[in-house]
Amino acid sequence: xxxxxxxxxxxxxxxxxxFMSMTVSIAAIFLISAIAGGVVSMYSSMLKTxxxxxxxxxxxxxxxxxxxxxxxxxxxxxxNGVKEVHSLIVGASPVDRLPIVAIYGVxxxxxxxxxxxxxxxxxxxxxxxxxxxxxxxxxxxxxxVSKKEYPVSxxxxxxxxxxDGGVVMPLSDGGELFHKSSSLFLISLSDLGNSAVVVDQINxxxxxxxxxxxxxxxxxxxxxxxxxxxxDVIGVMAFMMGILGIVSMMSMVVNDRKAEFGIMRSIGLxxxxxxxxxxxxxxxxxxISFGVAWGISEGILELIEHADKFQGYINGEITMAMLVKVxxxxxxxxxFGTLMPAVYASRVDPMSLISKGNQ
Amino acid sequence: xxxxxVGLEHFYGHEHVLRGVDIEIHPGExxxxxxxxxxxxxxxxxxxxxxxxxxxxxxxxDGLALEKIDNINHFRRxxxxxxxxxxxxxxxxxxxxxxxxxxxDTKKSDVLMQRLHIGGLSKRYSDEVSGGERQRAAIARALxxxxxxxxxxxxxxxxxxxxxxxxxELFKEFSREGTAFVVASHDPKIKDFADVIIEMEDGRVKSIxxx
Numbered sequence: 001x002x003x004x005x006x007x008x009x010x011x012x013x014x015x016x017x018x019f020m021s022m023t024v025s026i027a028a029i030f031l032i033s034a035i036a037g038g039v040v041s042m043y044s045s046m047l048k049t050x051x052x053x054x055x056x057x058x059x060x061x062x063x064x065x066x067x068x069x070x071x072x073x074x075x076x077x078x079x080n081g082v083k084e085v086h087s088l089i090v091g092a093s094p095v096d097r098l099p100i101v102a103i104y105g106v107x108x109x110x111x112x113x114x115x116x117x118x119x120x121x122x123x124x125x126x127x128x129x130x131x132x133x134x135x136x137x138x139x140x141x142x143x144x145v146s147k148k149e150y151p152v153s154x155x156x157x158x159x160x161x162x163x164d165g166g167v168v169m170p171l172s173d174g175g176e177l178f179h180k181s182s183s184l185f186l187i188s189l190s191d192l193g194n195s196a197v198v199v200d201q202i203n204x205x206x207x208x209x210x211x212x213x214x215x216x217x218x219x220x221x222x223x224x225x226x227x228x229x230x231x232d233v234i235g236v237m238a239f240m241m242g243i244l245g246i247v248s249m250m251s252m253v254v255n256d257r258k259a260e261f262g263i264m265r266s267i268g269l270x271x272x273x274x275x276x277x278x279x280x281x282x283x284x285x286x287x288i289s290f291g292v293a294w295g296i297s298e299g300i301l302e303l304i305e306h307a308d309k310f311q312g313y314i315n316g317e318i319t320m321a322m323l324v325k326v327x328x329x330x331x332x333x334x335x336f337g338t339l340m341p342a343v344y345a346s347r348v349d350p351m352s353l354i355s356k357g358n359q
Numbered sequence: 360x361x362x363x364x365v366g367l368e369h370f371y372g373h374e375h376v377l378r379g380v381d382i383e384i385h386p387g388e389x390x391x392x393x394x395x396x397x398x399x400x401x402x403x404x405x406x407x408x409x410x411x412x413x414x415x416x417x418x419x420x421d422g423l424a425l426e427k428i429d430n431i432n433h434f435r436r437x438x439x440x441x442x443x444x445x446x447x448x449x450x451x452x453x454x455x456x457x458x459x460x461x462x463x464d465t466k467k468s469d470v471l472m473q474r475l476h477i478g479g480l481s482k483r484y485s486d487e488v489s490g491g492e493r494q495r496a497a498i499a500r501a502l503x504x505x506x507x508x509x510x511x512x513x514x515x516x517x518x519x520x521x522x523x524x525x526x527x528e529l530f531k532e533f534s535r536e537g538t539a540f541v542v543a544s545h546d547p548k549i550k551d552f553a554d555v556i557i558e559m560e561d562g563r564v565k566s567i568x569x570x
Contacts, residue, residue, distance in 0.1 A: 001451065003451075003456070006452065007451050010449065010451035125559065259447050263447040263449070265461070266410070266441045267436060267440075267441065267461035268432045268433060269436070269461075349410075351410050351411055353443050
């Protein structure tokens with residue numbers, strides 16, 4: 001350990017380059033995983049609020065495009081086991097100087113799920129604003145959504161970034177804005193064990209709609225799959241970049257220290273000892289890089305969360321599971337990146353020491 | 360340990376550098392391999408020291424053929440020491456750590472350092488001591504596991520006359536205790552110390568003389 005630290009200290013410049021390469025890669029993996037996870041988790045949480053079953057237009061790729069007939073909410077609410085049906089219109093529109101903001105048209109019974117910080121729930125023609133957008137727009141009395149002006153009747157706080165940076169209005173106003181009566185229903189049940197029966201009953205009501213338990217919907221939702229796949233692909237790219245960075249720098253390190261490895265072989269140290277020595281050096285860098293990358297990522301996520309530009313929509317969190325996953329990835333990255341140069345080092349021919357002496 | 364090399368031939372590509380060399384090295388002998396550049400002395404040293412496989416011919420160590428040695432690293436560590444023209448001490452390790460790196464028993468490092476008059480330099484790094492002291496540390500590293508034989512390639516090539524003589528005296532002193540030394544060198548002064556002088560010419564042994 002001390003020997004490894006001494007070796008790293010002696011080769012400061014290249015150690016710093018390996019450290020930077022690993023730190024950037026690990027931070028990239030942290031950030032993309034946290035941001036993608038945050039988006040999925042925020043939208044999932046929103047759907048799960050009072051929603052055991054979700055009803056959308058059949059085979060729709062994105063809830064933004066879903067269009068269902070709100071008149072179905074009444075017969076659904078009368079089904080056995082259904083506690084409440086919330087109708088939602090989900091859309092996006094320019095609001096004042098902000099180019100795109102999430103807009104929610106909601107049925108009156110859903111207003112309770114928004115915790116008011118000030119003011120009242122909206123009447124027809126009014127809106128309530130999430131605390132984040134309220135701050136961003138500097139406490140407006142009214143806002144323009146598309147070209148129409150809406151008085152602000154209240155401000156609510158939500159831990160869900162999409163809502164905290166969004167605008168909520170009565171369902172009818174949302175319908176007028178987005179030309180539909182509802183995007184989706186969120187249905188809460190009195191008995192969760194009854195969900196399969198209720199799902200079947202709703203699906204038999206109208207062939208244009210599709211009911212799923214919220215968990216099943218989240219598992220199969222294309223947008224989440226796209227986000228998760230994109231995040232995985234970028235994560236793998238960052239991982240590969242990290243490995244390539246380590247391989248190239250460690251190859252240079254091994255080349256610089258050829259005489260050292262040659263002498264180790266001549267004094268009879270085994271190949272495994274030499275490989276282990278180099279691996280221990282990279283693992284030390286990896287551990288420090290992991291800690292620094294974690295700190296940097298937390299800092300960047302904090303900045304993004306509070307940046308006006310992102311309106312609180314990007315709200316990543318580094319969970320314990322993610323920490324463990326990225327830690328394992330870091331160790332694997334260090335080991336894979338070092339293995340090839342280390343094997344090369346363990347095969348340095350001690351004859352090169354003699355040859356050099358005879359040049 | 361008796362080292363026997365019989366009928367050694369070696370080619371580097373088409374270049375025929377060793378042409379049927381037979382030699383024998385006995386315990387405690389100080390053997391000097393001398394000759395012009397290109398005479399084959401370094402190739403011979405490399406082959407008998409296990410670093411290079413001959414194109415043909417055989418080398419045995421107490422009757423054990425080179426190619427029959429199972430673990431060449433362990434064999435080198437327990438039976439062979441090396442001293443090179445350049446000291447090749449590892450720069451980020453102290454002199455003591457350099458010696459201890461090779462040692463099977465690290466306590467021997469201190470004893471050897473005292474004996475080689477570098478005991479007071481144990482915490483110094485190689486760039487903080489003189490060329491002679493560096494080479495003494497390299498010799499201590501070669502001797503730390505009490506090897507049967509030490510191979511040295513131009514060990515005084517970078518030293519002044521006084522330090523070079525000091526190195527030969529050390530080799531002589533340790534050879535009297537049973538360690539064989541096989542030294543390839545251009546330096547004519549080595550002949551004053553060596554028990555056996557093998558003169559190489561054009562890849563052949565020109566003469567073997569014993570003092």
